[in-house]
């Protein structure tokens with residue numbers, strides 16, 4: 546029997562809306578850090594939840610894994626040691642990295658499991674509206690149920706209702722992406738990124754999957770690959786939030802457009818923001834989350850100007866900017882370009898995205 550908000554009025558200190566990486570992290574970290582009464586509301590169940598959350602490259606850096614604060618046994622599909630960037634002009638840049646393809650659905654289940662073990666309450670319903678922004682505000686469910694709460698964490702993804710209601714100024718550009726899981730195997734341990742003007746500021750990715758590969762690109766920029774076993778379509782919300790807190794309501798993850806605007810990595814940023822918001826609330830100081838997020842390297846690493854510049858670049862220009870890095874991001878040419886080139890800002894933006902954007 547699914548647990549819905551029910552017809553009655555149940556009061557919580559915090560209601561978290563959405564059990565993706567941002568919301569699951571916020572809910573779990575709230576109970577690790579406090580004795581607050583917390584409800585986690587999620588509209589999708591079982592297969593639909595799993596299908597939604599498999600729509601992802603599931604790539605995360607070693608630093609991102611460390612920030613999860615959970616035992617990771619059984620969650621790593623495979624370690625990642627190399628990123629290969631393929632630029633126009635036949636320029637291939639190979640970078641050594643430390644990261645993994647994670648079983649994202651299993652990670653979310655584990656976080657939810659810990660949250661429930663610590664006394665959290667799961668509500669299987671869809672939030673339709675929120676009334677008020679103060680103690681006792683009302684969270685209404687599609688089923689007709691209702692919760693009251695003193696705080697709301699909006700972790701409801703790219704099309705966030707919480708953002709629309711409390712942060713109307715934050716209007717992201719939605720980059721629709723198609724991802725296909727195919728039965729064709731790709732190299733283990735390697736993430737491939739293909740840049741070209743026809744990806745319109747984005748890129749094509751080819752990542753390993755359990756049985757084959759994940760291939761994705763901005764919608765309509767390529768034909769469907771061969772051997773597709775599963776396909777998905779979702780939006781990546783690109784914007785730079787000026788605020789993530791409004792009174793007793795805050796946003797985390799894609800709801801707050803915290804996905805990195807160059808790498809499009811958002812698992813680590815959502816988990817980090819969820820943890821930051823939880824710790825601020827545990828100290829009864831939500832405004833602290835606003836200050837910490839804005840001052841963080843994650844916020845600084847998301848560079849809309851670089852995304853815009855890439856969107857309008859020709860292949861010739863891409864080949865020109867990639868040229869100093871043909872032998873990698875270290876070495877004489879690369880160092881000189883980082884220090885002296887007129888494209889220095891763009892190179893630094895890429896480096897920051899590599900460090901904080903996945």
Ligand SMILES: Cc1cc2nc3c(=O)[nH]c(=O)nc-3n(C[C@H](O)[C@H](O)[C@H](O)COP(=O)(O)OP(=O)(O)OC[C@H]3O[C@@H](n4cnc5c(N)ncnc54)[C@H](O)[C@@H]3O)c2cc1C
Pocket residue numbers: 562563564565566567568586587588589597600601602603604605670671672673700701702703706722723724761779780781797798799800804809810811812813815902903
């Ligand atoms: C094609 C693609 C590939 C990607 N690959 C990567 C990658 O390899 N690495 C990486 O780091 N990032 C990747 N990302 C980005 C990453 O998936 C997102 O940034 C991340 O999922 C954000 O997490 P979130 O919790 O904020 O939102 P979401 O994952 O979108 O979760 C939101 C949750 O809220 C629920 N919800 C929504 N509305 C309501 C409502 N009204 N009531 C109740 N529940 C609601 C949803 O059902 C969902 O479970 C990719 C994104 C795309 C589109």
